[in-house]
Amino acid sequence: MSYNVAIFWDVENVKPSSSANLFIQGLWDYSEGLGRVVSSYAYADWSMLAYKQLGPSLASLHFNMIHVPFRGRRRDKNSADMHLTNDCLDLLRFQSHIDVFLLLTGDSDFRPLVMNLKKAGKITHIVCDIKNASNDLLRLADSFTDYRDMFPSEEEDSFEDTTDENTGKRAITTAYSKEYWFERLAETASILHKEKKGTDPGNVKISMKKLNQGFDEKSLGYKRWGDFIASASRAGYINMEYDDKQSAIIPGRQFSQETGSLQIALKTLVETLTEMDGRARQPEFHRYAVVSSKLRDKGINTKTLGFSQFKKFISSAEARGLVETQVEKLASFVKRL
Secondary structure (H helix, E strand, O other): OEEEEEEEEEEEEEEEOOOHHHHHHHHHHHHHHEEEEOOOOEEEEOHHHHOOOOOOHHHHHHOOOOOOOEOEEOOOOOHHHHHHHHHHHHHHHOOOOOOEEEOOOOHHHHHHHHHHHHHOOOOEEEEOOOOOOOHHHHOOOOOOEHHHOOOOOOOOOOOOOOOOOOOOOOOOOOOOOOHHHHHHHHHHHHHHHHOOOOHHHHHHHHHHHHOHHHHHHHHHHOOOOOHHHHHHHHHHOOEEEEEEOEEEEEEOEEEOOOOOOOHHHHHHHHHHHHHHOOOOOOOOOEHHHHHHHHHHOOOOOHHHHOOOHHHHHHHHHHHOOOEEEEEOOOEEEEEEO
């Protein structure tokens, strides 16, 4: 079955810092992977130089470019939100043949919109900046992905992720042990605890999938998220704490923040980038291909950690606040933070 897809892009909320035209083409390719694109909208102050240069690429793909002017130095956020929401709901009402709504935003203010789309039986996908997207928004969507995944990769996949044809969600392969993913669950709870954020099961679920894009507990044989949590608890990787209001996940005795396989790889990545910086006063950007080669020389194979591409490993490090990335033309670069 081929789905009809509509795109709504809040450009101010999801704005690539470089190689925006490559991002737009990658976004279009991603959208066509979900179905046939029949409507597309982008919202920004198109008089601004930073956004004006996107015009030719968007026009070539027949985007409706909705002008949302800045007032002084700030965008009228409420106006942009209302424009996008109203246009989306109009499409829902008058073009019922649209099956999939792809939203480019991480703003929690769009939760009511996503809820309305779901009530109408529509599929919702979100492309966002994983580092600051609202967990409450992502929890409502059928799937979400980081905008950096829209950029083309310098490398070829050595294996393909399986894909759920109904939601477009990429399921992680079962070649990686349950214990590995129990570690990731405990790590997520540990990170949230250090950041003084909620560790209730729902928030941990979204945060874990932000840190480990493509993870799906169902691919490990669990029908529900709660079953996965219970199994991790029995194995000693997490503990559950309860009070009158909610439950919380905390790391268990089996979890080691320093010695887990992914932790070692991430630590080695930062050490390698530091070595590559040499005597530079500030961290410098280094090409993915060079960094990947140096990590392999140190015995780090990112594919054995569940990453089909090196860039997904780097995205995981970026989501953890360890590195920063940029794309220039067709080359990808990373630096330590």
